[in-house]
Amino acid sequence: MSNEIETIKDPGLPAHVHRRTDTDPKAAQRAERQVAILFLLSALGTVLLIGSYIFIPQDIFIFFPVLGNTNAHQLFLGLGMAFSLFFIGMGAIHWAKTLMPDEEVVIQRHEFRSPDEDRADFVKAAKDGAAAAGLGRRSLIKRTLGLALGLAGLSPIILLRDLGPLPGDELSKTSWKAGTRLVTDPGDRPIRAEDLEVGAVAQTLPELAAGGHRTLADIGKDAVLLIRLRPEEFNLDAERLSWTHEGIIAFSKICSHMGCAVALYEQQTKHLLCPCHQSTFDVTRAAKVIFGPAARPLPQLAITVDSEGYLVAQNPFNEPVGPSFWERSS
């Protein structure tokens, strides 16, 4: 540091300026009254809270500008609580500012560093302790202790094993099988090809066997979106085209990015949009990703019709549905 340059001097703490309440007893009395009024307002707030709780039924609605037609019970209960707390605070602060001493106080800081002899003593004590235990000499003890502690640390991990089953091939399987009917969600009604006009969509799930139960985990893998286009609008290879039926194409509704339900279908552009992260899929090109973070198309379900004319799956999905995971091969 350049000490030779003369810096501007610290003029020191400015002289204390008295408040009006310090010099004028009338002002002090006024401040006292103001504080009292604030505390009284708080008391009124609590009265409002109790009154609202007891006397305002929960189904009364009052119109207020900005808020709209508002539940009076909830509003006045809350306002009562807000006033009761807020004005205690205002009163206390106003009291502290106007009537409690406002002369600033100076205290000195102490250095955090311990004196040298204390530090030396500490180092010595630590060294002596270590020497007395013989950690340095008895390396066998040191090593086995390390081993024991390290292994003991494993036990919580071992004990958490039963949190859940191993994934197995769960992530790659859905309930769709060859011949499973597509039924409406909600409603569980099977769908015929002619039920869908061009431009129509339908949210579907696999039909349940009699007495079967559908869990949310099932829906999370099985949800399928049906879309009907004009067959000539497709731009698919022969195999994928054979997975459609008279212009009806079926995709997994579970986003290949992070698993949100992709059901936002734009009829004119034939695009599917995921509302979570805005991945956009082109339906005419087998749900190819044309925008956003998703890296894979939505899995396509091969469909056809059964003998009664209802839409069914030709085959199970030929790839896992939903977000990627380590064991996924493509």
Added chain:
Amino acid sequence: MTARERIAGNVANYVDERTGAAKWMKKNLTKVFPDHWSFLLGEIALYSFIILLLSGTFLTFWFDPSQREVIYEGNYEPLEGLKMSAAYASTLHISFEVRGGLLMRQIHHWAALIFMAAIVVHLMRVYFTGAFRKPREFNWIIGVGLLTLGIVEGFLGYSLPDDLLSGTGIRIAEAIIQALPVVGSYLAFFAFGGAFPGEAFIPRIYTVHVLLLPGAFLALITVHLMLVWYQKHTQYPGPGRTEKNVVGYPLLPVYMAKAGGFFFIVFGVTAFLGAVASINPIWLYGPYTPGQISAGSQPDWYMGWLDGLVRMSPPLETHAFGHTISWNILIPGLIVPGILFTGMALYPFIESWITGDKREHHLLDRPRNAPNRTALGVMSLTFMLVALINGGNDIIATTFHLTINQIMWFSRIAIFVLPPIAFVITKRLCLSLQRADRELVLHGRETGRLVMMPHGEFVEVHEPISAEKAWLLTQHEQNPALALEEHDSSGVRRPKALKNKLRARMSKAHAVAVPKATAEDLKQIEHH
């Protein structure tokens, strides 16, 4: 002696004879706290935490953390007879049948949002004034830890009601876990007790939300406050304020009354929000099922930047050797946030390494006097803001008649371009402000009064500034950059030369400053 004084004396005597507390109390009741509004930002966070504990306890009395399927038979008709989880049904019960229940839910949620916002502005205050410097590095790290835990705690909290919006959030969290290389699908199955969503997750995160994390918060907040207490508060520079003293008001009575009063203010404002503004109307979202979704599904604001980063990510995935790595999830969801938060936690050490400054600091910096640090802070905030804006791109698009694609592309470019621009602008702004300070000290304040000189020229009268002001504008240190030799005296290249070169360059950038006005300069001007 009045009766009251006698009783107080007796109580004090009783306690002191058993604990010897009088000495400690004497010292601490007269402890001095500097007064500044920005020192209350951390208090807002602390008080919000207390409000969260109180309102949260109320909610636990009725909340049923279970994913068992029930049929709704409560007061809210548009959901009558629908299947839902017990968690969702009990949240509806709290909202519509428990008097004051909806108010408490809203207070709890508003308090959580205020808690996180207060932590962020408190962090900004600490950062921009350099309050994290020695000896307060530990407290900085604890603060970063509290911020991180706060994000997790908030996410788990709003996930508990098992509504359509929060369920979508859990779905995304599950996808992030599942995307972890090697262990992903195992961890996901352990966390959810099987395939998503299962029936185990909400009971589990309930325990974490109401027991484990609040316990961690209590412990960390206690240490955070004890360190503030022990190390004494920093203070802004000014006349009479030095590195060796603390100027402020004593704990008793002024600070106690103000801080205590402020608790009630924070609670009151939170209750006011809970009364007048609806938050998380889960009855409108509906119960969660993976087959449904709402347009504009967003997380709470403190997760919004994460969602924004995920949205703007390019569609990158690696498929090799029968395995998949989802860079489009890992980079924005884990790697970038990990780097950001680690960098933030280590910043005090990085800065002290750059400046070579190992001294204690109790006087705060004015942000303009640390241009590099201030610019780096504004740069980081710009990054976060771009990410946050992209997290709400659909709402912004519909509100301002833009397209989500435009906002997405804007964000993808801006996240790289805007932060450096913000850095340069801020640094220049800081230096300009330093120059203005220098001018002010040397030439005084422009009064706006014009005087005609005898020879007809008009000049503006400048008024010298007060000694206090002049001190405030010149009290800061201006340290030169570190001089690090690449070669030692005999001309041999030192090991670590590259590291030293980097350090020297950063140190130089850090030391850029407009020379502050000195008494010497003033004298010279007077001579003219």
Added chain:
Amino acid sequence: MENNLKRLSRFRRHRAVAPLLLVLALLSIGTTFSVAGAATSTPLSAAEKSALIDEGKQLFLKGCSSCHGLNAEGGAVAPSLIGVGAASVDFQVATGRMPMADMSVQAMRKKPVYNEKQVEALAAYVASLAPGPEVPGESQLNYERDGSAAEGGELFRTNCAMCHNFAAQGGALTQGKYAPTLMGVEPRHIYEAMITGPQSMPVFSDKTITPEEKLSIIKWIKAAESEPQLGGAALGRVGPVTEGLLVWTLGLGLLVGVAVWLAMKAR
């Protein structure tokens, strides 16, 4: 407590609202009449019908044919209207979407250009070109009687919420298109939109979502529309974005304001 509580949905209103309600009622009487006028058309004789179709054709040639073609066969900028049905015309024209004001990405709802009689004529003309969905009659739209709000809510969340948002406030689509808010939309138009799939919206067939289910959806939308503020200001019902905005402005603003006052020296 819980048992003697009246259902929240039976919203009792306070006296203070009465004047406002009166104004609203007067306004709504106007709209109801116009809706009723269009929907309760008594069966027309063959002569009346062909006169109507002729009138529609004249209107079409003047106002629509420059884009949709002289025979409604479609053009470079507008689709064919053959087979779209009367319901489609009623939806597009009666909500003011057609004729389009300019070639923007999407036709917006605005003040209708044609009156109800003219809309009816246009619809009759287009319906005469090829069969298509018909305008639903008043008796088909009795959602209060035939619908169930809870079931409608479930259907809405599965089929509609991904575009129109959880509370039917609307949402963003790609490239600047958007799903409009459903607040204040007449039940007839909601119904027509579902069966015709206007613009970006897909068609919801009667077999996958039955007419009763469509009425349930309408009933739920109407319940959401008239639902008062159960927890205070609704903040647009768009989720956490506005909540975050309010915390950073009003919430933190109030608290920092008090903090500044607290730390200010009293005079």
